[in-house]
Amino acid sequence: MRSRIVYGPILSRRLGRSLGIDIIKNTNSKKNCNYDCIYCQLGHVELKIRSPEDVREAVTPEEVSKSLQKVISNVEGLDYITFSGTCEPTLNLSLGEMIRNIRKISEIPICVITNSSLLGREDVQNNLAEADLVVATLVSGNEETCRKIHRPAPGINLKEIIEGLRKLAKAGIGKRLALEVMLLENEAGEPLNFTDEEIEELVKTIRYICPDEIEILTVSRPPSEKWVRPVPEEKLKEVAKHFISEFGEETVKLVLKGKKKKVKVLRTNVDEEVYALLLRRPCTFKQTCQSLNIDPKNLSSVLEKLLGEGKIEIISSEVEKYYRAK
Ligand code: SF4
Numbered sequence: 621m622r623s624r625i626v627y628g629p630i631l632s633r634r635l636g637r638s639l640g641i642d643i644i645k646n647t648n649s650k651k652n653c654n655y656d657c658i659y660c661q662l663g664h665v666e667l668k669i670r671s672p673e674d675v676r677e678a679v680t681p682e683e684v685s686k687s688l689q690k691v692i693s694n695v696e697g698l699d700y701i702t703f704s705g706t707c708e709p710t711l712n713l714s715l716g717e718m719i720r721n722i723r724k725i726s727e728i729p730i731c732v733i734t735n736s737s738l739l740g741r742e743d744v745q746n747n748l749a750e751a752d753l754v755v756a757t758l759v760s761g762n763e764e765t766c767r768k769i770h771r772p773a774p775g776i777n778l779k780e781i782i783e784g785l786r787k788l789a790k791a792g793i794g795k796r797l798a799l800e801v802m803l804l805e806n807e808a809g810e811p812l813n814f815t816d817e818e819i820e821e822l823v824k825t826i827r828y829i830c831p832d833e834i835e836i837l838t839v840s841r842p843p844s845e846k847w848v849r850p851v852p853e854e855k856l857k858e859v860a861k862h863f864i865s866e867f868g869e870e871t872v873k874l875v876l877k878g879k880k881k882k883v884k885v886l887r888t889n890v891d892e893e894v895y896a897l898l899l900r901r902p903c904t905f906k907q908t909c910q911s912l913n914i915d916p917k918n919l920s921s922v923l924e925k926l927l928g929e930g931k932i933e934i935i936s937s938e939v940e941k942y943y944r945a946k
Contacts, residue, residue: 624642624687624892624893624896625641625642625643625679625683625684625687626639626640626641626642626684626687626688626690626691627639627640627641627642627705627893627896627897627899627900628640628896628897628900628911628912629695629698629911629912630702630897630900630901630911631907631910631911632702633837633840633875633876634755634798634800634835634837634873634875635699635700635702635731635755636699636700637697637698637699637700637911638698638699638700638701638702638731639688639691639692639695639698639700639701639702639728640702640703640704640705640900640901641684641687641688641701641702641703641704641705641709641718642679642704642705642706642707642900643678643679643684643703643705643707643709643712643714643715643718644669644675644677644678644679644705644706644707644711644712645677645678645679651663651665651706651707652669652675652706652707652708652711653665653668653669653707653708653711653735654668654669654670654671654708654711654735654737654738654772654773654776655668655708655735655737655770655771655772655773656668656770656771656772656844657735657769657770657771657844658768658769658771658804658843658844658845658848659769659802659804659839659843659844659845659848660843660844661839661841661842661843661844661901661902661944662706662844662900662902662944663844663944664844664845668772668773669708669711669773670773670774670775671711671738671773671775672710672711672712672713672738672744675711675712678711678712678713678714679712679714680714681714681717681718681721684718684721684722685718685721685722685724685725688701688722688725688726689725692725692726692728698728699728699729700728700729700730700731700753701722701726701728701729701730701731702730702731702732702733703715703718703719703730703731703732703733703751704732704733704900705899705900706899706900708734708735708737708738709732709733709734710732710734710737710738710739710744710747710748711738713743713744713747715732715747715748715750716746716747716748716749716750719732719747719750719751720750729752729753730750730751730752730753731751731752731753731754731755732748732751732753732754732755733755733800734748734754734755734756734757735756735757735770736756736757736758736781736784736785737770737772737773737776737781738776738784739756739780739781739783739784739785739788740776740777740780740781740783740784741784744784745784745787745788745791748788749788749791752796753796753798754788754796754797754798755798755800755835756785756788756797756798756799756800756831757799757800757802758781758785758799758800758801758822758825758826758829759801759802759804759813760778760813760818760821760822761778761782761818761821761822761823761824761825761826762778762818762821763777763778763779765812765813765818766778768812769804769812769813782825782828782829785797785799785829785831786828786829786830789829789830789831789832790830796832796833797829797831797832797833798831798832798833798834798835798873799826799829799831799833799834799835800835800837801822801834801835801836801837801863802837802838802839803836803837803838803851803855803856803859804838804839804848804849804850804851805848805849805850805851805855806847806848806849807846807847807849809849811851812848814851814859819859819862823862823863823866826867827866827867831871832871833871833872833873834863834867834871834872834873835873835874835875836856836859836860836863836872836873836874836875837856837874837875837876838850838851838856841901841902841937841942842902842935842936842937842942853876856874856876857874860872860874890912890914890918890922891922891925891926893912894908894912894914894919894922894923894926895926895931895932895945897911897912898926898932898943898944898945899945902935902942902943902944903942903943904940904941904942904943905919905920905923905941905943908923908943923943926943927943930946931945931946932944932945932946933945933946
């Protein structure tokens with residue numbers, strides 16, 4: 621099944637309802653990234669892309685505009701157009717041009733979700749500065765912890781990332797930089813990145829970066845490593861409380877549940893839409909229904925068909941069953 625550049629809409633805990641854009645073509649890999657995070661919802665992949673110069677199948681700005689134009693008039697009630705998907709969007713150096721082109725055809729705010737890895741590069745900083753919102757990952761202020769969690773491609777270092785994030789925050793006249801602080805623990809319930817020392821270091825680092833917003837969250841889908849566990853809500857609230865005391869209520873956001881908003885979608889090819897969503901984001905039955913606004917009866921037959929064809933699989937978290945593209 622072909623991979624769509626534009627997918628969704630997806631229902632996200634942070635952005636409400638957004639249309640996703642994936643700007644590296646799906647090659648033989650199910651994710652196109654320079655990290656291999658222990659919490660990745662797309663599973664474990666050994667072959668990491670080392671830099672933008674190594675990307676062989678980057679989507680072009682023309683392809684993005686064309687794909688978006690086809691879809692956008694069929695979807696109402698969107699909060700964002702979001703660059704994300706199976707790839708790290710900053711690996712495509714045409715990102716800035718794509719954003720400028722989208723502004724010519726839509727007034728919907730544009731968000732880029734980035735793992736922050738390439739923030740040390742000036743070209744990447746300039747591309748990100750075009751977006752209305754940049755949601756950038758920062759799991760720790762400590763290089764070693766970051767390495768253990770992200771398992772990055774060679775040549776990526778935290779110091780450069782922090783400097784890049786700071787520059788981006790400063791450049792943002794009217795723009796917003798949100799730092800996504802993903803908290804994790806192991807199966808014994810021990811913190812992987814939020815011991816007292818880690819929190820102290822993180823607060824110092826965030827103070828230096830000076831973002832517009834800090835989002836505290838934990839994993840919500842089955843992570844690539846089975847020994848990684850989501851942090852219980854009570855503990856998350858405790859950490860968020862500490863961050864609020866440091867940065868204020870206006871800046872800190874505890875991300876627990878998604879907004880549920882109905883959206884009208886005119887269907888084109890339901891099988892393809894469901895597959896395109898599950899390729900980028902494993903979803904439960906209910907989440908798939910809500911995201912794409914599909915009747916549960918219709919979705920059952922689509923999922924059965926895709927399972928029968930071996931295009932998707934079922935994975936389970938501790939509490940729920942998710943569907944994911946193979
Ligand atoms: S979680 Fe995001 S940054 Fe990490 S490996 Fe997966 S796709 Fe890449």
